[in-house]
Amino acid sequence: MSALVAALDVGGTSVKAAVYEPVPGGLRRVAGLRRPTERGEDPARVLADQAGKLIGELAESAGPLAAAGVVVPGVVDERAGIARFSANLGWRDAPLPALLAERIDLPVAFGHDVTAGGLAEHRLGAARGFADVAFVPVGTGIAAALLLDGRPYRAGGHAGELGHLDVGHDLTCGCGAVGCLEAIASAAALARRYTARSGRPAEGAREVLTAAGSGDPDAAAVLDDAVAALGDGLRQLVTLLAPEVVVLGGGLFGAGDGLAARVRRRVAERLTFQRMPELRRARLGDEAGCLGAGLLAADLAGVAP
Amino acid sequence: MSALVAALDVGGTSVKAAVYEPVPGGLRRVAGLRRPTERGEDPARVLADQAGKLIGELAESAGPLAAAGVVVPGVVDERAGIARFSANLGWRDAPLPALLAERIDLPVAFGHDVTAGGLAEHRLGAARGFADVAFVPVGTGIAAALLLDGRPYRAGGHAGELGHLDVGHDLTCGCGAVGCLEAIASAAALARRYTARSGRPAEGAREVLTAAGSGDPDAAAVLDDAVAALGDGLRQLVTLLAPEVVVLGGGLFGAGDGLAARVRRRVAERLTFQRMPELRRARLGDEAGCLGAGLLAADLAGVAP
Incomplete structure (x- = not known):
């Protein structure tokens, strides 16, 4: 067979x-x-x-x-x-x-x-060996796959809408609500906000990341907002679920540990008594x-x- | 035996x-x-x-x-x-x-x-028959017991710190963070804020509830803040976990369905595509x-x- x-x-x-x-x-x-x-x-x-x-x-x-x-x-x-x-x-x-x-x-x-x-990051990648895991790919949108006590938690497909946590800004999201994480921190939002702010088109978030790296203040500002919002969204997730590890995925985090380190710092700064999770970059791309x-x-x- | x-x-x-x-x-x-x-x-x-x-x-x-x-x-x-x-x-x-x-x-x-x-509300009370449950007693503090796929989710005791979600106000919580739900919506916070605002001592949240019911504007204002914050905190929980039912406990919700109905409305108003849970009062006191x-x-x- x-x-x-x-x-x-x-x-x-x-x-x-x-x-x-x-x-x-x-x-x-x-x-x-x-x-x-x-x-x-x-x-x-x-x-x-x-x-x-x-x-x-x-x-x-x-x-x-x-x-x-x-x-x-x-x-x-x-x-x-x-x-x-x-x-x-x-x-x-x-x-x-x-x-x-x-x-x-x-x-x-x-x-x-x-x-x-x-599931793949849990069994073969960055979250191997942990029981409570949030896998957070940042792309066009932002969602979280939750593995709790080693099992996917699904709620009939409704769980894990991390991108629609209210992180307290005044931008309207595609879903109709104001303040959603993905309206300020998704890869699509980064490109869109950079273009709106600078007048220079950006095709994707990686371009914004590169521009910020070479001193473009518009790119830096847009990226700062995204890092703060991601950290604040993850603070909420950590407060409710206390995963042992959060795995950040998506092209943005593929370039090196710089961005993940900034998100990690933001989360750590905003926790008081909560357990700080490992915050790792995805391994399986x-x-x-x-x-x-x-x-x-x-x-x-x-x-x- | x-x-x-x-x-x-x-x-x-x-x-x-x-x-x-x-x-x-x-x-x-x-x-x-x-x-x-x-x-x-x-x-x-x-x-x-x-x-x-x-x-x-x-x-x-x-x-x-x-x-x-x-x-x-x-x-x-x-x-x-x-x-x-x-x-x-x-x-x-x-x-x-x-x-x-x-x-x-x-x-x-x-x-x-x-x-x-x-667990008791799940097996004997208001959440009987549901697999995904958040039990939220509002007392001196605010926590959530999470039953996901029918099992308690614990994360080594760190899960469910609903009271420390940031709901976007400027009060400092006992935990040291600013904006925590329980700093504005716990029973203790209601009494404390009413006393500070009105100069009239309140021993507990039920007194504030009663005062609001008889037209006391200070009590009404403090209660409005608490209802909005509870609704906003539950919106975050619903966005991440999509429980089928949220059970509200604590003395505040024992007096009748009025307060729970207001929280229910606030949650419903603030959801866009997310699944609205049943929002029930606890049965077991x-x-x-x-x-x-x-x-x-x-x-x-x-x-x-």
Whole structure:
């Protein structure tokens, strides 16, 4: 019997796919591909069709598979087997696991992308060995995958909306509320605020980070706001949940430890009696979601590393 | 073999003790007493001595016991068997379960008072039937007992410090931080702020509530601040944890649904896409902690209802 598993991480612009072989301590990548996410009038069906084709291709190139894992963004209720909502992909209450099962002749594990990324950082990455973990990828938005007592805490897909904590500024968020963390500290917010303030376009947050590093005062100011807000948001999370470790992910934190160190300082300054968590940078980069999908598949097939 | 269990809820001023008989759907109280909390130079040892005596008395009056449950306030790490800290009772890193075991000739379950109260509301009270629960007693301080996926979430005793969420005011809290929820919305804060504002002494929060009800503008203003802050603190909790139900406890909420309804409105107004929880008043009053201790004992003895 094969121990190989297929993994699909579905994003708004592309689908990352891989075949992994469980090996002691990890998953070895034996094949991989990336395709633009297909869209259509019935987005869940189109996505399921694409997933079926991709897994067929992977099986052809890598050989027989034991199971597949598919993770998607948005509000996902794995227990109910429903992809509740994705602003990006356009579905609402889609029975994705059932659609996938009709098209894939393998056991299919279904999950949420950020949660799967957190699971991968927990079992293979920066949070290994901890029981209480918050994985916080900072990208277009900001969410937290919570692993509490070693298990993902999901609340039917509603948990972990760290980006919508009120951190006390006067900017309006896409969600309609004022003061949300992600309106001032997401990668998208950094680029947007820098452009608005300086009149110079920035395509992404990394550009703002680079500009701040070379003395651009607008970039520095925008980054200062983001660091303070992230620290304040994490202070709230720490006060309620006291995780042992917070893992910061996303491209912003990939460049070096400078930014994470500033966030760490801000959190530490704002705690009084609360337990300060380890604050680490993610280790698995943008493969975390795909690795997490691979772990879900391996767990399902009983071949997990 | 006896199915009776003893329960002790240790507070800063008194110890509540009871004997319960597990019956279908609940615990029937067959004996109860309340004593001033004994104090001394070695507060953990003094408390363990008192607990031993009390359980002896209970056994004499009620007959043989199957187990005892003892719950205490402060930072409690049940897994490690350590009462980490209680400002009120004066211990630090006390091995209370071991001290109790030396003095009590029964299996002893050891726990945290607010967590035990949450467990009781979950299994016997307002949160029955829900998997994801926040129990929020508002008293001298404000804490939350978190039951997530049906299990208490403890983080070694550090979780649930709801009272120390920053809700954005400029008052300094006892913990040293500015903006903490409990500095503006605890029962103690209500009385203190009313007295400071009106020059009229208030012994407790219920007096402030009554005064507000009869048109006292100072009382109304202090209460408005507390309702807004509680709503804002719960908004943060809901954004991160999305519990199905929030149970509000403490004397303030015992008087009728008026105050809970105002908090409910404030939370609802401040959510955008997040799932609104049920917001209920506690059912078990100040017996919740003792009942929770009884449940811990009954679980330990395998006689739970």
